[in-house]
Amino acid sequence: MKNGSIKNTIVLAYSGGLDTSAIIPWIKDNYKFNVVAFVADIGQSNVDLKVIREKAMMSGASDCYIADLKNDFVNHYIFPMLKIGAIYEGQYLLGTAIARPLIAKAQVDYAHKINAIGVSHGxxxxxxxxxxxxxxxxxxxxSLIVIAPWREWKFKSREELLEYLCQKNIHTNVTQEKIYSRDENIFHVSTEGGVLENTWNAPNNDCWVWTTNPCDAPNQSEKIHLKVKKGCVVAVNHSFLNAYECLNILNKIGSKHSIGRVDIVENRLIGIKSRGCYETPGGTIIYHALRSLEQLIFDRDSMYWKNKIALDMSFIIYDGKWFTPIRKSLQKSSEILSNSISGEVIVELYKGSVNIIQKKSLNTLYSEEYATFSKDNVYSQLDAQGFIRLFSLSSRIRSLNRKK
Structure with missing residues (x-):
């Protein structure tokens, strides 16, 4: 406990959902602490933010602080991650995982600001x-006290939490029929629980929040032009925008065409498998655009190394190891390559598919003169003979040894 701290005050990472709504009265009842609700504005629904302060106070919070972290989130977490190309188990673009270090840091900073004795999460x-x-x-x-109610309280399910809130006369939008766990930010929205807990159940319409059903998406494809500078999208359809604006407009365009839907079963860090429906429309478009430019720019060894960094970083982010030397090391290593990712891309969107149909870069290693199947004056095919002889030397020696 810190000297000079506000007596009995805990800063709760508050979302306004079922769990954190129950945590406020529970901490007050069981610890006799005051609770300050800390809300991270990272691009979730504005409707939620308009009512979240009122919900927090009605739940018993002594105060509610909303921190605008949107630009910080996109500039220092999302875009650096997309540059690296981190994607967990081949499908998950880490929309929830990448937000947690930012929220935790801002929460701790606020706890320091008001001299709170501890923090809590749901x-x-x-x-x-x-x-x-x-x-x-x-x-x-x-040195901060950490309260994790789900590891302490007697409640075993979200149904029991609903009953507890009902007893406390605290309103929530969650119902027994729609008892999903959701996480939303400017990058993605995830849905877990409910019908998704049985992997033989197909997702219903309630499992998707942002994106249009592919069956209802436009029958006409849409082409968009992206300009990329040092691994970041800087312009959409020739309009130069800041990072947040670029992601926001691509979310809207992508959602219309059902881009970025995945229904996956993933391996959690603690060993349990879980199923979730994730929607990452803008992020999916950017991810494919950047990878297409990498195809032009990186040589074979650089591509291998970049992909290895991306794989390693996916586990670092997923496991919550953001504030570690290894994350900083991987990010710095990747930046040497990522800073060369500049160019222009034409992306075609159609009923959930993202196709890169045109791409160019001043840093390209692709040469039409060398790659052509037509006549050329720059490459002697005879040179390949010596290369193959040297490349196969160990194989030939191995074969000769077997014949001795």
Whole structure:
């Protein structure tokens, strides 16, 4: 406990959802602490933000602080991650995982500002987020008290939480029929629980929030022009925008064409498999655009190394190891390559598919003169003979040895 701290005050990472709405009265009842609700504005629904302060106060919070982290999130977390190309288990663009270190850091900073004695989160004892939040807390200030109610309270299900809130006369939008767990930010929205807990159940319409059903998406494809500078999209359809604006407009365009929907079963850090429906429309478009430019720019060894960094970084981000030397090391290593990713891309969107149909870069290693199947004056095919002889030398020696 810190000297000079506000007596009995905990800063809760508050979303206004079922879990954190229950945590406020629970901490007050069981710890006799005051609770300040800390809300990270990272691009979630404006409707939610308009009512979230009122919800927090009605739940018993002594105060509610909303931190505008949108630009910080896109500039220092999302775009750097997209540059690297981190994607977990081949499909998950890490929309929830990448937000946790930012939220935790801002939460700890605010706890310091008001001299609170501790922090709290609403992550369950079965999930990844408890690890992500608490690794960040430990890295930033291990002296803070950490309260993780899901590991302490008697409630065993979200149905029991609903009953508890009902007893406390605290309103929530969650119902027994739509008891999903959702996470939303400018990058993605995820849906878990409910019908998705049975992998033989197909997702229903309630499982998708942003994106149009592919069957209802436009029958006409849409082409968009992207300009990329040093691994970041800087213009959409020839309009130069800041990073947040670029992502926001691509979310809208992508959602219309059902881009970025995935229904996956993933391996959680603690060993449990979980199923989720993730929607990352703008991020999916950017991801494919950047990878297409890498095809032009990187040589074979650079591509191998970049892909290895991306794979390693996907686990670093997923596991919540953002505030570690290895994350900084991987990011710095990747930047040497990522800073060469500049160019222009034409992307065609159609009923959930993203196709890169045109691309160019001043940094390209692709040469039509060398690659052509037509007559050329720059490459002697006879040169390949000596290359193959040297490249196959160990194989030939091995074969000769077997014949001795």
């Amino acid at each position: 992550a369950t004892g079965k999930g990844n987020d408890q690890v992500r939040f608490e690794l960040a807390y430990a890295a930033l200030d291990p």
